[in-house]
Amino acid sequence: MAQIYDLVQYLETLAPLALQESYDNCGLLVGNISLDLKGILITLDVTEQVVQEALDKRCNVIVAHHPIIFKGLKKLTPDTYTQRTVLAAIKHDIAIYVMHTNLDNVWLGVNHKIAQKLGLENCKPLQTLTSSLAKLTFYSPSSHTHKVLAAIHAVGAGVVGNYTQCAFTTTGTGQFQPNDLAKPFLGIAQQLEKVNEDRVEVIFPLYLQSSILYQLKATHPYEEPAFDVSVLANNHPQLGAGRYGTLAQPMLPKDFMVYLKEKLSLTLVRHTTFVNKPIRTVALCGGSGSFLFGAAQKAKADVYISSDFKYHDFFDADQHTMIADINHYEAEYFTKELIYEYLNQKFANIALVLSKVNTNPISYL
C-alpha cells in the first residue's frame, strides 16, 4: 500500500518546494509520512468543515492550495479558525499537504490551468524566477562522457524549451597526480598523469542540483570527479509567476469580459475603462497578483486579470492595459481540477475526492 511518503515525493517532483516564494509555507504541514495513504481530499482552502469532509469520506490526506499554517502558529487552542482546523486534523490523524506558490511558479501549474480555460496560445510567464537556472561543467575521460551525460540527462539536465539532451563538449588534456592514499581509476601514485578528457557543459533548473550531482558522482569513473556549478544570470524561461499569451481571435473588450466571466464561471468582473482596441494579448495571475501589473504592461498585454486589487491599484491601468479583477476563490477554483489530474496519473487506485465545501469567504448579494 502506498504511504503518505509516496504522495509527498510525487507532488514535490511536480512542484518542487524550492520554487515556493520566500514568505510561503508549502509542503507537508500536518501529519506523518510513514502512515498508509487511504484517500485524498482536494481543496483550495482547509477549514474545519473540510477536515470533517475528509473524515466523512475516509480520506486521511488533504491536499490544499492555500497554506492553513502561514504565519507562526504559537499555540493550539480553539481560539482561531486556523488553530481549530489544525487541532481537528491532528485529532483525526488527517495529514495536510500544501502546494501554493510552488504550484504557481511551475510551468504546468495554476496559471497554466487558467490560461488553458481562456484558450490562450504561445504562453510565457510574466515574471521569470531569478537564480532558477544553472550550468554544470564537468570533466570526464572521453570514454565515459556518454554514460555520465545519459545519467544526468535522465534526471532533467540539458532541457532547453522543446529540446532535450542538450550539452556542449570540447576535448582537451586533463592532468592529475594521485597521492599514496588515492585509488585512481587511471594512473599510478606519485606520478603525473595526463588523460584525454572531455569538458562538458549542461544547463539545468537549479532545483534539480542535488539529484544531478548525485548522478554525476554515481556514474563518473574518477574517485574525485572535477566539476563546477554556476548559477546563471539568465532565468529559466518556464519557471515564474503569472502568464501571458494570445487569444486565437481578438475580441472587443466588452465581449472579452463576457467571455472571461463565462469561461471561469465568475460571479462578477471588476474592470477599468475599456481600451479602444481589440483584446489580443491577455496576461493573468491566479491569486493576489496586483504586484505583476507592471510586468503585464511590459508584456504589452491588452488586459491583466488577477485578484485582490485595491481601489488605488485601478488607477494604474492605462490606455493600453486594462485591469480585470476577479474573485480570488473563483480564479483559483480550477486548481482543484489541476491537482486532481496530477494525482490521477499516479494514484488512480486511491480514492481521490474533490471537496464540495465552498470555502469562499466572500458572498455577493
Ligand SMILES: [Zn+2]
Ligand atoms: Zn490564492
